[in-house]
Amino acid sequence: MHHKLAFIGFGNVARSLARLLMRKQAALERDYGITFSVTGIATGKHGYAVNPNGLDISQALQLVESGQSITSITNYHLPITTSIEVIAHSSADFMFENSPVNYETGQPAIEHVRAALNAGMRVSTANKGTVVHGYRELTALAKAKGKKFLFESTVLGGTPMFSTFREAMPAAELISFKGIINATTNIILSRMEAGETFEEAVRYCQGIGIAETDPSGDVDGWDASIKVAALATVLMKTPLKPQQVDRTGIRG
Amino acid sequence: MHHKLAFIGFGNVARSLARLLMRKQAALERDYGITFSVTGIATGKHGYAVNPNGLDISQALQLVESGQSITSITNYHLPITTSIEVIAHSSADFMFENSPVNYETGQPAIEHVRAALNAGMRVSTANKGTVVHGYRELTALAKAKGKKFLFESTVLGGTPMFSTFREAMPAAELISFKGIINATTNIILSRMEAGETFEEAVRYCQGIGIAETDPSGDVDGWDASIKVAALATVLMKTPLKPQQVDRTGIRG
Numbered sequence: 001m002h003h004k005l006a007f008i009g010f011g012n013v014a015r016s017l018a019r020l021l022m023r024k025q026a027a028l029e030r031d032y033g034i035t036f037s038v039t040g041i042a043t044g045k046h047g048y049a050v051n052p053n054g055l056d057i058s059q060a061l062q063l064v065e066s067g068q069s070i071t072s073i074t075n076y077h078l079p080i081t082t083s084i085e086v087i088a089h090s091s092a093d094f095m096f097e098n099s100p101v102n103y104e105t106g107q108p109a110i111e112h113v114r115a116a117l118n119a120g121m122r123v124s125t126a127n128k129g130t131v132v133h134g135y136r137e138l139t140a141l142a143k144a145k146g147k148k149f150l151f152e153s154t155v156l157g158g159t160p161m162f163s164t165f166r167e168a169m170p171a172a173e174l175i176s177f178k179g180i181i182n183a184t185t186n187i188i189l190s191r192m193e194a195g196e197t198f199e200e201a202v203r204y205c206q207g208i209g210i211a212e213t214d215p216s217g218d219v220d221g222w223d224a225s226i227k228v229a230a231l232a233t234v235l236m237k238t239p240l241k242p243q244q245v246d247r248t249g250i251r252g
Numbered sequence: 253m254h255h256k257l258a259f260i261g262f263g264n265v266a267r268s269l270a271r272l273l274m275r276k277q278a279a280l281e282r283d284y285g286i287t288f289s290v291t292g293i294a295t296g297k298h299g300y301a302v303n304p305n306g307l308d309i310s311q312a313l314q315l316v317e318s319g320q321s322i323t324s325i326t327n328y329h330l331p332i333t334t335s336i337e338v339i340a341h342s343s344a345d346f347m348f349e350n351s352p353v354n355y356e357t358g359q360p361a362i363e364h365v366r367a368a369l370n371a372g373m374r375v376s377t378a379n380k381g382t383v384v385h386g387y388r389e390l391t392a393l394a395k396a397k398g399k400k401f402l403f404e405s406t407v408l409g410g411t412p413m414f415s416t417f418r419e420a421m422p423a424a425e426l427i428s429f430k431g432i433i434n435a436t437t438n439i440i441l442s443r444m445e446a447g448e449t450f451e452e453a454v455r456y457c458q459g460i461g462i463a464e465t466d467p468s469g470d471v472d473g474w475d476a477s478i479k480v481a482a483l484a485t486v487l488m489k490t491p492l493k494p495q496q497v498d499r500t501g502i503r504g
Contacts, residue, residue, distance in 0.1 A: 027423065168412030171279065
């Protein structure tokens with residue numbers, strides 16, 4: 001079966017996913033009969049591209065990574081200037097929502113997911129804001145449309161957590177959990193233990209691309225709090241906002 | 253939806269499952285609309301029971317655990333004297349195969365699974381022999397019948413392994429694995445480290461019910477070998493028999 005994919009947000013995570021899909025292309029076709037094309041891409045700083053017949057993924061990756069706009073590769077009879085227009089005109093049946101997280105409201109990601117589900121797409125997101133601020137609404141909307149609202153990579157990335165509970169332990173009841181759920185602060189603390197200053201350790205994490213220029217989301221505990229909120233909301237059926245999580249940063 | 257269940261093998265594992273199902277009864281109905289009755293039980297030493305309208309599970313547990321036969325609770329117009337007859341006459345739509353493991357051939361468990369699938373049942377087994385000696389045949393037979401051949405608990409018990417790969421990481425490619433996959437030898441070695449003799453540690457494991465009277469399956473590494481064979485056969489798509497696994501026991 002052929003799938004048309006739209007990428008809303010095309011940062012590090014989304015581009016790694018695009019590369020992974022290209023690398024797995026042959027295996028997906030051989031083992032699952034799945035082929036795909038990317039028909040829409042929305043970026044924060046590098047423009048928008050739509051082509052219902054398929055965009056050149058390699059070219060899109062190259063343009064963004066060399067700091068250029070992807071608008072040049074679009075091939076559509078209308079001008080496309082917003083993420084919502086990419087969703088509306090991409091003819092995609094699967095939307096990946098990977099725009100930056102908004103801890104307070106989950107927007108505009110929730111808007112993107114809503115638009116895609118309403119257009120009959122299945123949705124997968126790495127955006128934690130959609131889970132803690134829109135879980136019930138978006139899950140109900142997906143169900144009403146007979147589609148899926150998926151968010152596996154919001155917590156623990158490559159380690160399946162939500163799908164393991166959903167598919168492999170459906171009757172289990174989660175009572176508590178503990179663990180390290182923010183890699184950046186974990187690395188910072190380990191490097192400080194080994195003798196670096198807080199500032200040196202933060203710079204190291206920024207250097208390897210896992211901490212933002214403004215590292216507050218990680219070092220003030222917001223990322224960990226929103227992940228705890230997502231786990232409680234979904235796996236413990238207890239709606240929780242990051243603001244309600246008892247939070248201690250590591251600024252010292 | 254109502255499910256009729258048959259238990260082939262009714263030892264510690266199967267009885268724990270029966271108790272767990274009874275404990276989860278309300279949650280299964282509330283969250284999944286699932287109700288169930290047990291319509292057939294085959295034991296190794298305590299006889300056979302069939303009632304297509306449902307057996308009294310508590311009574312079956314009590315009889316077996318006080319060393320009595322369950323034949324008294326059967327309610328069927330034919331005498332039932334074999335596991336295959338339980339399968340054939342139970343009217344079950346789901347069969348749990350939990351007879352003792354046979355490292356060399358996987359029998360008679362493979363026969364039980366074959367009979368149940370041919371009768372249109374879905375099958376779940378904790379018997380590793382069915383996986384290493386019958387995986388391809390039984391998976392193909394289940395597929396042909398539009399049913400499932402499931403075996404999650406054969407390796408790592410309560411920790412989902414096969415279903416996590418199947419449902420949550422379908423495109424992942426397993427290249428290697430390492431780990432402790434036999435609890436009994438792990439406990440024996442830990443207790444020997446703490447000062448006990450091999451014999452004392454074995455007796456402890458027998459006392460808490462995790463080692464057999466003849467502990468060779470564990471201490472000679474056969475249990476670990478058959479688990480390695482099951483993981484390789486299923487997750488690495490490389491058929492392997494326990495006899496082919498490089499094996500070192502802990503008899504010292």
